[in-house]
Amino acid sequence: MKKLMTFTLAAAGAALLSGCAGMNTTASGGSDNPFATESFQSVLKNDFVSKGQATVARLKQTPHQYECSKYAYLGQPMPADLQKKLEQMAADKVVYPKDGQYLGDWKAGLKIAENGKGMQWSDKPGSPNGGNCLACHKMIANDPSQGNIGPELYHYAKLRGNSEAVLKYTWARIYDSQAFNACSYMPPFGAHQILTEQEMKDVMALLMDPNSPVNK
Numbered sequence: 001m002k003k004l005m006t007f008t009l010a011a012a013g014a015a016l017l018s019g020c021a022g023m024n025t026t027a028s029g030g031s032d033n034p035f036a037t038e039s040f041q042s043v044l045k046n047d048f049v050s051k052g053q054a055t056v057a058r059l060k061q062t063p064h065q066y067e068c069s070k071y072a073y074l075g076q077p078m079p080a081d082l083q084k085k086l087e088q089m090a091a092d093k094v095v096y097p098k099d100g101q102y103l104g105d106w107k108a109g110l111k112i113a114e115n116g117k118g119m120q121w122s123d124k125p126g127s128p129n130g131g132n133c134l135a136c137h138k139m140i141a142n143d144p145s146q147g148n149i150g151p152e153l154y155h156y157a158k159l160r161g162n163s164e165a166v167l168k169y170t171w172a173r174i175y176d177s178q179a180f181n182a183c184s185y186m187p188p189f190g191a192h193q194i195l196t197e198q199e200m201k202d203v204m205a206l207l208m209d210p211n212s213p214v215n216k
């Protein structure tokens with residue numbers, strides 16, 4: 001029993017860290033992906049329950065999560081053509097702003113970047129989600145609580161400018177980072193409807209506006 005618990009926690013931890021909570025039962029194979037085995041599936045089934053809006057349906061892996069878990073488990077690099085295919089799949093689904101305007105209000109964007117709440121069982125369904133950007137990125141000066149899982153974004157527009165190409169790239173990054181890195185750890189804010197189009201524009205303004213603390 002103790003052994004099972006240890007395995008369960010370790011596996012769940014690994015799944016969360018790599019953004020791979022669960023697996024796809026219909027995926028082919030199985031022996032080369034620990035998440036695809038029947039025993040792992042039964043652990044998931046027994047140990048996780050739906051609560052509020054956090055339902056066990058979230059344990060179903062996307063094709064990206066499935067392939068990334070598999071190659072991480074095998075300790076092998078993903079074949080380049082598969083990686084390219086997964087990135088193209090994500091890139092094809094990016095929805096750019098309907099009105100062609102990429103930028104909203106940086107002050108609203110800062111609140112979103114600082115907010116790590118949302119989509120949990122204890123959150124009211126439909127209430128706005130945070131982006132939690134600061135948990136992974138250094139974006140502003142003099143705040144020691146920022147994380148370093150992602151690259152530093154401080155002085156983002158100051159360093160890159162605000163050309164159409166930079167705007168488009170940044171939007172797609174936030175919409176679904178897997179369009180550039182099939183196994184990205186960054187949450188796909190647009191693709192998984194974590195942020196609305198307006199909230200993404202506000203976060204874009206935080207990165208791009210010369211008056212935002214990111215560029216000060």
Ligand code: HEC
Pocket residue numbers: 113131132133134135136137149150151153170173174177180181183184185186187189203
């Ligand atoms: C769980 C960690 C995590 C969170 C939360 C996160 N990111 Fe990221 N982000 C990353 C990682 C890791 C990368 C590096 C590239 C990759 O994984 O492909 C990245 C890359 C980026 C890039 C591209 C940087 C470059 O040098 O081109 C941008 C822009 C970005 N993130 C913006 C954001 C914004 C805005 C938010 C909040 C709405 C956010 N990120 C939330 C982890 C995160």
